[in-house]
Amino acid sequence: MNKLVMNFLVTKGYVEAAKKFRMESGTHPGIDLATITDRMAVKKAAQCGNVEDAIEKINDLNPEILDTNPQLFFQLQQQRLIELIRNGKVEEALEFAQEELAPRAEENQSFLEELERTISLLAFEDTSNCQVGELLDISQRLKTASEVNAAVLTSQSHEKDPKLPSLLKMLIWAQNKLDKKAAYPCINDLSNARLEEPTF
């Protein structure tokens, strides 16, 4: 159980919590905690919309990541474009799109659609109601940040998803299956994990 918790803290990047947990429970993190700090710096930069900074930090950590992951690189560049549009820097945005993003779409046609979606943000006066408005939402930044986190984890040969959520999913699935066959004490409320007696 302790290993599960540690795995969660490490994968999500909660360094301080992981350190404290190690002290209290004696569980080994299974990964050098210093690498987590680097990774967290990258993730934080991405979450704040500091894409250029995030890119520099990833390249310092491992230049291969962006060189061998065109999808992720495009996503980061796309985020940069979104930030420029968010700040109303229209001219710079167009120049950036032309210089940096268009070549990506040329190298890889599947990016063209995404690029066009992002550029279309410039066409709308009221971006909050348009179809592509979701790109401006904070959730887009979080999505990018989470992709970046996953890429760094994979490059460090660590699994990119914590085990805990999958285990919980499996618990619910198993209970659903078992419901059809037997009556048994089950967990209905995941937050308190209390075993409840079967009702008839």
Next chain:
Amino acid sequence: MPSATVNKPRPSELLSRLTSAEPEVKVRALREVKNQIIGNRTKKLSFLKLGAVPAVAGILADSIDDVTENNNCNNTNNFLVQSAAALGSFACGFDAGVQAVLDAGAFPNLLRLLANPNEKVVDAVARALRMIYQSKLAPKYDFLQQKNMEFLISLLNSEKETVSGLGASIITRSCETNLEQKALFDAGILRKLNSLLEGGSLSQRDASLESLATVFRNNPEVISKFAGPEIGRPLSSIIDLAKDRYPRTRLLACMCLIVIRNASPHFLQDIGIKTKLIHILLELLDDPGQVGDEAPFAFSSLIAQKEDLQKLALEANAIDKFHHHIKKGSLHPRRYEGILLALADMCSKLESCRTKFLSLQAKPSQSLEPFKALASNGIHTATKPKPSSSRDQELMLASFVLNLVADALTDYNAGVRAAACICLKSVTRSIQKLSAGYFMNETIVIPLVQLFLDPSTSVQVAALGATSNIVVDFTTSKSIFVQCGGMKQLIQLAKSMESSVRSNALWALKNFVFQADNRLKEGVFSELTASLLSSLIRDPEPSVQEQALALVRNLVDGCINLIEFVFAEDGLILGAIGRQLQCASKAEIGIQGMYALCNVASGNEFHREAVMQLLFTQMGDKNQSFVVKFLQSNDSQLRTATVWTIVNLTCPSSPGAPCRLEKLRNAGIVSQIKNMVNDPCVDVKVAIFFIFRISPCENSARAIYGFRGQLSMSVFIHYSEYKRQEILKQLVFQSSSPLFF
């Protein structure tokens, strides 16, 4: 806070800062270059053109000197890390970059730096070297030298993933010969790789799988030593990895298992593993990234040339799955090419696969497409047609999927175009569908003929291959092909600089005139001209000679007027045949040449006398005609062809026959033939029968020999149904030219 765009310095400005005297400016410029090029192929190219690589390589070299002189450590390490990272990025997936890095002399410096005490430096350097070794331009690693092997072992033994990964990629790139594979085995490398498989990290496992596959390739000896009892059960660890959670690992494990299967008949042959491999690879198609792009290529390597696997794959619905992916559209060109080639392999031998492929349904929105196919088959409609017969319905269904293939024929990527042609070639091996006229329509023929002018030779050759099959068309007329200029294009291609294009164009022409009507043949001949054809017969390339002779054979087969072709322009062609048969470099040339002569000899007396003269032309003081040489050949087809020619020359109904028979007897040919009465080949025996068991009645003799010179209809009918099918099967590409009829 969102980032503002900093006004970036121009690349040329950055480059000049790389040579700055101030270390601060220099290192910042270096880092900036690195950050600009990572992930950005366009920038890599533009910096390359400005000469960035030698500049960065120079910084690396200078920093090494600083290390030796124990100068400012931190700064030096920083320079080393940044310059190595930049060089690595230039080399990443970019051959021009790799070449530039090698030309700048950075390679030996990078190797030296592997021994540097600083971890970050070693990491950066190891990565850069690995990028170089991922390219085919990487310098060859000599495994057979002792110190090189020791160095490699030290790399693999390293704790650092980047370094052991480098060791593995050196093996994957450079290990080529059986000797090298054995040397690696003897040095215990495989044992080390196996331990990385079982206990290593994700990247170590993947790298290990690739290296193992390289060492196993085409080497059954190394495989059986590896899979032997001493190392536990190593094959099972590879099999387990084929079910790993990571798609890339699954793919690499499958590829390794396929290499083992293909090299060694003793391992992985049970139906369980075969089915598993098929299912895993088909499932990997769903991966949206590079793994899904490469999966169809691995699938091809599994099933190519293997009917049992093709059957299993058919049962696993492979064709449906591939079709499903193509239908989705906007495929990465690599994936598109891979799927088309996989379909080509599936349909290469089994009629059931071809039928399945041609019966695939399309999306409802494509229902208007079949117009093109149906209209050119003579069924004119102004509105959406209702298939009036099951044949029409079949044609309509086939046209759906053929439209998909036709789209691929016009794709912007050359690999995709070539793959579409290869797929067509496989599908058109179906005599059934050829006879039903599935393919001789505008949808297919027009884009195919356009590919004759393709800038890529491999596309041209592939298009010619598909054409060769399509023009063997029994029922519908070949006029579509002529109308869109196909015939003229083929003749143009017969003059190509590339020998493979010449021989394949001739192959297509040969099939085109097979059993064609006289007018068509005359059209071909007048366009081709006697002088071109005779020069092709005398082409420097044997494959071209063979196809040219086969073309003559098919041209003169039939009406007696056609035989005049070989006498045109003072007997240019006949003379060329004679000269080529004198010095035939391989049996196939003799076979086609003799059948051509056989057909000529089926004409009139003049023709027969001309052939006779040819057979007896002396070269120097060689007394023996090539006829005897051919009769004594190991190749049964050559013996058969030669005997048939003699049958035609000694046909008793012709007045000159006794005289010719006498000449043949004097040359020892008759006695040679008598010795062949017990020839192991049935076809030879049948032919000899005709020489010695001649029917006295002139009518039946004529019926037996016919004017066609080859085996006539009456005898053909006496062959069993199976034999007739066999003969018919040989009509299509990849097999010998059309023969008996």
